[in-house]
Amino acid sequence: MEGEEIFPGVYKIGERIATKGGGGIRRGKTADGLRIWDPRRSKLAAAIMNGLKEFPIKQNSRVLYLGAATGTTAGHIADIVEKGVVYAVEFSKTSMRNLLESCREHTNMVPMLQDARTPEAYQYLVRGVNFIYQDIAQPDQSRVLEKNAGTFLRRGDKAILCVKARSIDAVKKPGEVFRAERERLSKSFEVIEDINLRPYHRDHRLFVLRFKG
Ligand SMILES: C[S@@+](CC[C@H](N)C(=O)[O-])C[C@H]1O[C@@H](n2cnc3c(N)ncnc32)[C@H](O)[C@@H]1O
Secondary structure (H helix, E strand, O other), rough: OEEEEEEOOOEEEEEEEEEEEEOOOOOOEEOOOOOEEEEOOHHHHHHHHHOOOOOOOOOOOOEEEEEEOOOHHHHHHHHHOOOEEEEEEOOOOHHHHHHHHHHOOOOOEEEOOOOOOOOOOOOOOOOOOOEEEEEEOOOOHHHHHOOOOOOOOOOEEEHHHHHHHHOOOOOOOOOHHHHHHHHHHHHOOOEEEEEEEOOOOEEEEEEEEEEEE
């Protein structure tokens, strides 16, 4: 089945979405070279399914991806930024093994075994970053994003932050946690979109942000 392009590099096939791999052998490719993007395995795919209005990642974006895990979402972003690069930061050695495998299939994805809390340790290993995607599920995630944005982004550049309510406060109601996060983020960023990821990811939100510089 033919896919309809809904954002540059993102396709809709019936009720599903997909990205287009470049060359190489990619797992799960359809006959026309599209790779199905599962919203249950990727918060960005869930945000698209839930009506993300403006897709902030361009084909030439240079992405710093914090919390790449095994490279599921990072790999789809690497498909999209065919003229750009994805620096995939992950601090778990166990995940790194699979991430390396995913990087072998995406020549524009660079694996980095680093702690996102210390951008000073990797700032000289990356070049021209103009977008940050962060999904580290840590209580101090806003501070980590602010630190990385201050190191890599210019005023007006965009970022995506995935927020899991329980990893910030397991007792407070998710709505309260999200409100507090949004307020905190609005000191350094303008919140462009704020998307609930139900039913794909419970008590998760995805924020699209513009750095105030
Ligand atoms: C929810 S998972 C990410 C899933 C992934 N973004 C995806 O969609 O395919 C969170 C990941 O962040 C990593 N992580 C947490 N804190 C980190 C830190 N300070 N630096 C780097 N990675 C971190 C964890 O090891 C874990 O693999």
